[in-house]
Amino acid sequence: MLGESLTVRDLRICATPPGGEERIIVNDIGFALAPGEVLALIGESGSGKTTIALAMLGYARSGCRIAGGSVQLGDTDVLSLNPKETRALRGHRVAYIAQSAAAAFNPSRTLMDQVIEGALIHGVMSRQEARQKAVSLFHDLALPEPDHIGERYPHQVSGGQLQRVMAAMALITDPALVILDEPTTALDVTTQIEVLRAFKQVMRERGTTAIYVSHDLAVVAQMADQVLVLQNGETQEHNTTARILAQPAHAYTRSLLAAARPHEHLSPVRGRPGAELLDIDDLQVGYGARNAQGRPANVVLEHINLHLTSGQALGVIGESGSGKSTLARAVAGLVAPSHGAIQFDRRELSTTLRGRTPEQFRRIQMVFQSADNALNPAHSVQRLLNRPLETYFNLDRRARRARVEELMDLVKLPRHLLERKPGELSGGQKQRINLARALAARPDLILCDEVTSALDTVVGAAILELLVELRRELGVAYLFISHDISTVRSLCDDVMVLYQGQCVESGPCRQVLDTPQHDYTRRLIGSVPELRQGWLESRPPRSETAATMA
Amino acid sequence: MSEIQAMTHRRQSVPSRRDSHRRMTQSSRLPIATPARRNKPRLKLTRWIGLTLFGLWILIAIVGPWLAPYPMGAFVSDEIYGGASVAHWLGTDYMGRDMLSRILTGARYTVGLAVVAALLSSLVGAGFGMLAVLLPHWLEEGIRRIFDTLISIPSKMMALVMVSAFGASIPLLILAAVLSYAPGAFRIAHSLATNLATLEYVQVAKTRGEGRFYIAAVEILPNMIQSVLTDMGMRFVFIVLLLSGMSFLGLGVQPPAADLGSLVRENIGGLSDGALAVIAPALAIGTLTIGANLLIDSLSNSRDTQKE
Numbered sequence: 001m002l003g004e005s006l007t008v009r010d011l012r013i014c015a016t017p018p019g020g021e022e023r024i025i026v027n028d029i030g031f032a033l034a035p036g037e038v039l040a041l042i043g044e045s046g047s048g049k050t051t052i053a054l055a056m057l058g059y060a061r062s063g064c065r066i067a068g069g070s071v072q073l074g075d076t077d078v079l080s081l082n083p084k085e086t087r088a089l090r091g092h093r094v095a096y097i098a099q100s101a102a103a104a105f106n107p108s109r110t111l112m113d114q115v116i117e118g119a120l121i122h123g124v125m126s127r128q129e130a131r132q133k134a135v136s137l138f139h140d141l142a143l144p145e146p147d148h149i150g151e152r153y154p155h156q157v158s159g160g161q162l163q164r165v166m167a168a169m170a171l172i173t174d175p176a177l178v179i180l181d182e183p184t185t186a187l188d189v190t191t192q193i194e195v196l197r198a199f200k201q202v203m204r205e206r207g208t209t210a211i212y213v214s215h216d217l218a219v220v221a222q223m224a225d226q227v228l229v230l231q232n233g234e235t236q237e238h239n240t241t242a243r244i245l246a247q248p249a250h251a252y253t254r255s256l257l258a259a260a261r262p263h264e265h266l267s268p269v270r271g272r273p274g275a276e277l278l279d280i281d282d283l284q285v286g287y288g289a290r291n292a293q294g295r296p297a298n299v300v301l302e303h304i305n306l307h308l309t310s311g312q313a314l315g316v317i318g319e320s321g322s323g324k325s326t327l328a329r330a331v332a333g334l335v336a337p338s339h340g341a342i343q344f345d346r347r348e349l350s351t352t353l354r355g356r357t358p359e360q361f362r363r364i365q366m367v368f369q370s371a372d373n374a375l376n377p378a379h380s381v382q383r384l385l386n387r388p389l390e391t392y393f394n395l396d397r398r399a400r401r402a403r404v405e406e407l408m409d410l411v412k413l414p415r416h417l418l419e420r421k422p423g424e425l426s427g428g429q430k431q432r433i434n435l436a437r438a439l440a441a442r443p444d445l446i447l448c449d450e451v452t453s454a455l456d457t458v459v460g461a462a463i464l465e466l467l468v469e470l471r472r473e474l475g476v477a478y479l480f481i482s483h484d485i486s487t488v489r490s491l492c493d494d495v496m497v498l499y500q501g502q503c504v505e506s507g508p509c510r511q512v513l514d515t516p517q518h519d520y521t522r523r524l525i526g527s528v529p530e531l532r533q534g535w536l537e538s539r540p541p542r543s544e545t546a547a548t549m550a
Numbered sequence: 551m552s553e554i555q556a557m558t559h560r561r562q563s564v565p566s567r568r569d570s571h572r573r574m575t576q577s578s579r580l581p582i583a584t585p586a587r588r589n590k591p592r593l594k595l596t597r598w599i600g601l602t603l604f605g606l607w608i609l610i611a612i613v614g615p616w617l618a619p620y621p622m623g624a625f626v627s628d629e630i631y632g633g634a635s636v637a638h639w640l641g642t643d644y645m646g647r648d649m650l651s652r653i654l655t656g657a658r659y660t661v662g663l664a665v666v667a668a669l670l671s672s673l674v675g676a677g678f679g680m681l682a683v684l685l686p687h688w689l690e691e692g693i694r695r696i697f698d699t700l701i702s703i704p705s706k707m708m709a710l711v712m713v714s715a716f717g718a719s720i721p722l723l724i725l726a727a728v729l730s731y732a733p734g735a736f737r738i739a740h741s742l743a744t745n746l747a748t749l750e751y752v753q754v755a756k757t758r759g760e761g762r763f764y765i766a767a768v769e770i771l772p773n774m775i776q777s778v779l780t781d782m783g784m785r786f787v788f789i790v791l792l793l794s795g796m797s798f799l800g801l802g803v804q805p806p807a808a809d810l811g812s813l814v815r816e817n818i819g820g821l822s823d824g825a826l827a828v829i830a831p832a833l834a835i836g837t838l839t840i841g842a843n844l845l846i847d848s849l850s851n852s853r854d855t856q857k858e
Binding site (some may be wrong): 127332333334353356357361364365366368369372373374375376377378379387391437441 | 757
């Protein structure tokens with residue numbers, strides 16, 4: 001066993017915002033791990049989980065400081081080390097695996113150089129030994145071509161592979177403790193399952209003690225022995241994983257569990273079919289130079305046919321790169337298709353923005369994934385909601401004001417937020433404003449591009465409920481793009497599965513998701529982690545060639 | 551109280567930063583980083599120095615001529631290159647004119663010309679920079695090539711050629727400065743706007759059917775205005791130095807008017823004597839540009855900390 005025990009007592013971390021007073025962001029955190037045990041830190045963003053995890057390295061982010069407590073790793077008191085000893089500890093006895101492998105690698109150096117760098121800096125082994133060790137780790141992590149993958153550069157491997165290479169980088173010095181900071185959050189479910197499996201195997205073989213930071217309870221159920229539920233930097237509940245899943249004691253834990261369980265069908269069952277609203281015929285979108293037949297060099301979407309009646313909700317699912325966002329952008333007029341036609345309300349819809357009428361602009365609204373980028377940070381909420389009213393409707397000042405307040409009520413936000421700028425709102429509030437702006441136009445069709453995926457589970461579930469309610473009250477149609485099958489299931493009537501730019505399956509939501517016909521749909525559905533321990537082990541492993549393809 | 555808590559308490563109660571021994575041994579125990587706090591007092595100080603110096607020169611540019619004790623061109627003393635005295639605080643120049651009056655009056659040319667030229671450069675540069683992003687691709691390329699061509703011409707050479715071809719006049723000097731410095735402003739604004747234009751709120755505005763000018767002015771500009779202003783401050787400093795250099799060569803502001811650069815040139819003969827008449831206008835140029843620089847630095851720094 002290589003892992004060592006870890007005991008944390010009374011950890012307190014303070015932060016000083018620029019120009020503000022110092023305040024406590026993590027308070028009274030304590031836990032104990034036996035060698036080889038895995039603790040999950042779970043909570044929504046801002047709950048302090050990464051801050052705590054970083055404290056295990058004796059590190060506090062800029063503007064923060066570790067104000068008290070102790071971190072005991074084996075027989076080392078991590079927080080009382082001097083800088084030189086801390087340097088010797090980091091990347092050697094304690095290793096860190098970050099969320100975004102793409103951002104953690106230097107694009108101009110080979111993977112091998114970066115994987116063995118830590119071992120060489122700490123002088124643990126010679127270059128030759130380190131290379132051998134790395135190759136054996138690549139084997140264990142089920143990477144393709146383990147003997148040669150180290151010669152590649154970061155952009156030459158897929159996201160899931162890069163995440164595993166980063167695990168090799170962390171494990172090369174046989175650390176006593178590994179910190180995994182949301183290592184699979186940025187991955188597709190089909191990739192995530194492979195990465196989780198590889199992580200679990202190498203960690204179990206080496207008996208590594210680990211801290212797993214995540215917001216996803218279903219993932220945590222596969223990986224962790226203990227779970228510590230955090231809210232606002234304080235422990236809400238701390239227990240074994242089995243107990244937390246079976247008998248959550250704290251209300252907050254219960255709400256996390258409720259949000260993570262597959263939602264029941266929230267949507268009203270479709271009544272009579274509405275009028276024809278959107279009709280897409282053999283759409284092809286791509287980029288690059290076109291050949292003689294008018295086919296672009298890189299085709300993102302092909303042979304897409306789609307019908308949407310008014311008030312209908314159609315879910316589009318697929319992994320990243322499947323072309324699902326491109327579909328929404330083509331309907332919105334942001335990318336011009338190279339082939340095919342789009343009809344809106346039985347009238348040909350121009351493929352570019354220039355050819356569209358103001359009425360068409362008004363009736364099709366798009367809601368983007370990241371409310372951070374979708375709301376102009378320089379404008380107040382009032383101004384953001386006002387603009388569509390000015391553009392589309394001929395209203396006087398007072399009527400506009402009344403309408404803005406009505407919209408705030410519709411998305412269940414207090415009116416005093418109107419004067420704020422987006423930077424002063426929480427993630428969930430921003431997404432509600434984002435929706436309200438689309439609703440301001442009184443649209444017939446809302447294109448939702450991953451509207452809940454940037455949000456915490458509890459907040460995301462609330463947004464989803466809002467979407468269902470709006471649909472019931474206003475009768476808007478949704479083209480709902482998501483990689484999350486359970487949100488599609490709870491909101492949509494019909495579903496369309498995209499794989500590598502092609503529609504592999506479509507039909508009523510229940511039918512497709514409960515009795516999937518296509519291999520890929522089955523794999524996609526089977527890869528969604530379930531909220532029970534032992535699920536990961538019960539999934540049949542997939543051959544690496546298929547994983548590379550994905 | 552645990553060992554660590556006790557230690558941090560001691561650290562917080564350390565009264566002086568100069569108490570280096572205690573501080574070294576204690577702070578090194580804990581990896582604590584509080585850069586924001588450490589930088590704060592220094593930042594405030596540079597901002598105040600910058601603001602005072604720059605504000606002073608703006609004030610002089612506005613009211614200087616009325617404060618001047620003597621008319622600018624009046625021969626008031628028999629002594630040339632006179633030192634500081636009660637009658638002439640900054641001494642007299644090579645023709646026995648009052649130096650203080652000449653600086654108070656001449657500052658208007660230096661500051662005024664530079665402010666106008668910097669404003670125009672940024673207006674032209676940032677305006678085209680933002681619009682280029684929203685124009686069709688071929689037009690954007692065309693605009694970029696034109697500005698790239700201009701940027702490749704050394705600014706002083708362009709100004710010299712223009713003055714020798716058309717003669718020195720104030721509109722021409724401004725034109726030369728704008729032609730020299732607008733391309734740089736364009737490059738910076740264009741790269742900022744390129745990043746902003748791909749953001750989703752701009753896409754939202756496009757799918758709302760908004761026009762180019764609305765998107766540029768309302769969606770993009772407010773998010774880059776601070777960087778554009780910082781850049782304009784830098785252009786101001788460059789233009790002051792360009793115009794002063796031109797005047798020093800005798801190709802800038804022409805007599806009887808004189809800006810700070812020409813004051814240095816006129817009195818260059820007094821350099822060997824260390825005459826105040828040459829040191830004072832040189833110091834004036836120095837304090838003006840240093841003040842502007844400090845102010846820009848502190849403004850852009852404070853913006854960075856706000857962002858964090």
